[in-house]
Amino acid sequence: MGAVSSDTKILGFLPQEAIPGALLVATAALAMIVVNSPLADVYHRTLDTMVTIGPTGGGIEMKLSYWIKNGLMAIFFFFVGLELKRELLEGQLSNPTAALLPILGAAGGMALPALIFVFFAGPHGYGHGWAIPAATDIAFALGVLSLLGNRVPPALKAFLLAVAVVDDLGAIIIVAFFYTETLHLEPLIKAGVVLAILIAMNRGKVRSIGLYVLVGVILWTFMHQSGVSGTIAGVLVAACVPMRDRHDKSPLHEAEHDFRPWVLYGVMPVFAFANAGVDLNGAERYLTHPVTLGAGLGLILGKPIGIALTSFIGAKVMKAAMPGTLPQMLGVACIAGIGFTMSLFIGALAFKDPSLATPTRLGVYGGSVVSALLGLIILARVLPKAVTSTSQAEPDETAPFIKAEPVFEARDRAD
Template sequence: MASPSTDTKIFGFLPQEAVPGALLVVTALMAMIVVNSPLAGLYHAILDTKVTIGPTEGGIEMKFSYWIKNGLMAIFFFFVGLELKRELLEGQLSNLTAAILPIISAAGGMAVPALIFLFFAAPAGFGHGWAIPAATDIAFALGVLSLLGNRVPPALKAFLLAVAVVDDLGAIVIVAFFYTETLHLSYLVQAGVVMGVLIAMNRFKVRAIGLYVLVGVVLWVFMHQSGVSGTIAGVLVAACVPMRDRHDKSPLHEAEHDFRPWVLYGIMPVFAFANAGVDLAGAEKYLTHPVTLGAGLGLVLGKPIGIALSGYLAGKVMRAKLPGTFPQMVGVACVAGIGFTMSLFIGALAFKDPALATPTRLGVYAGSVISAILGLLILSRVLPTAEKVAPSTEGDETAPFIKPEPVFEARDRAD
């Protein structure tokens, strides 16, 4: 599968890991500029255009913005699913004992923000968006952390990655069970049959990723028609991609490597551009809106309280080795408060009323930006200075969302 160029010279002053996050910021700013310019009408007209894919009779018709949310994001979730499976089988979460601490931390990091959101929003009738601040944008968070260079101990990077991966898994479960409105059992049955085909392909160790994608499209159609978010189909297809084939090669690693640039430099920026635009005219009246406060404070306060406190206490109770000091864990937990892409996605699922788009986006923006700044400020104070950090001789294997696996770098050179 050909991949778009990942040449990042335009952001040459940034570490490579930070480029996807920087690209998202630029894309979001572009959306803000367009929405607050004479092009706003064209922007909304394009997103509201009805697009039909399939036969004239029986095809699926949705607004262009919905195709981005339900179609392109299914590919994003396919990529996330590949990462989840790799982490569960051979990564940070493959050892249950070692995984307990980040699992508990991630659970706290989802529960506390949700409670904070409910505190502000539920009395006003907006409690359905409780999961908005529970999400972490893994690419953005790891990119921000990379700005500190080798000052960040590998254990802290691994801790953030593991927490973010569990967080992604939680977000997938939340979308599947809490943001599904109406179920059509006949389509679910057909989706089950297609899943059977995928499972059989896995059992026979079929390595052709194109076949999984093709069958996955059929699964997406049935899932979408059933009322379940079609994005879940992406995760289910990823779960069926074999880790190893009959020749002991890894179709899963290859798929993750090939899809990475498409997701980071294509799908995520497109989603951000389509969902990040906020009309600033009169936006000040939403600053104290319950959804704005719930989303923003959920990310800024809920994430560090939930992740750092639950992880620290769990480590003490289990007498497990912590990834860093408590202040360092607080700093990393603040970085995990960068919700952005995932929070915007859940917000779009939670609230169909266009009037709630502005407070949702304002809360996510404010919460993510403040979380990033707080995390960097705290970590810059509590981490050892660059002069005291010995140069690392190990490859950075804690950011699979950003860097290709070493095996593929070698393969590319051989080709």
């Protein structure tokens, strides 16, 4: 099966690659409706329900909301880890020279939002949430960009993809080092032994994805017991899935293809529904809350300025061509300010106090929506008119990102 064309329409108007983002919007809206309806108590009681998974007397007991945050999101990070590995080995990040510009852009797009958040929230004791506006939601960002169809040059689309991929890698590192609670040595050592087994499976080119998942569940259990976020286990397992087996097949491609629908149409909507509900009763008093301002302005201002500025300076220093004009780069950088899933996830890790859930979500919602609208408005004005299907423009083979494809499109290869 080849890549799905970005011009393919669902219901006659929505590009197929925009469906995951649209589903997230719908799920978040449903959560908002439920939380502000008579069903609010049922919503909260359900998420607070204690759930035990594992053998009687030895299982892990957590609230349903924690299982979603730590369990389901481990599957999400496994999928992201597969994408990261593919991009590093054979995608646009496999060429150090071509990858340097989006890496610089991503670094600026994480640093400046964090500084803005600390500026507003730090003096009030909320600086621990500095990474909330530093994250980009890949599915949402690419889904919004796809609304412009083939007006978006491939090089510009791939630049956003590369920035988002590096951004996700940064978010994974941040979660591992800055949002890990007290460490317990014994289960951490056991996790190290399980990781060694996964590495041996990789070296032996073990093909069975089911076996990797089974060992990954054990790794997740030990990491959770050690105090390290179990979501990191998903990334580590993905890193051990081999790109090629002994028969030159690609277990990694197959795993990415198999997990894609479960993550895009299952894990992410469930996470959004469980974390997107904001009680609007009295929410106006949170509009000027330091966390709301830090998260919202970090996404709206920090992301586009950080990405566009560092990319522009990097291109000048390296004497390299940018994948688009400066206005186009600014528009794409605005779209990278859609934090949503990743920002909500980091917010849930950063703040345990329930009273901070509303300002965090308001800031992430407001920042993401404004960023998306600004990006679409700018790009609608500065991008060339749509290319007709009968006269596709010839690709510029000199463009460093021209051959990249959207990360959420099917990229199955004949093995």
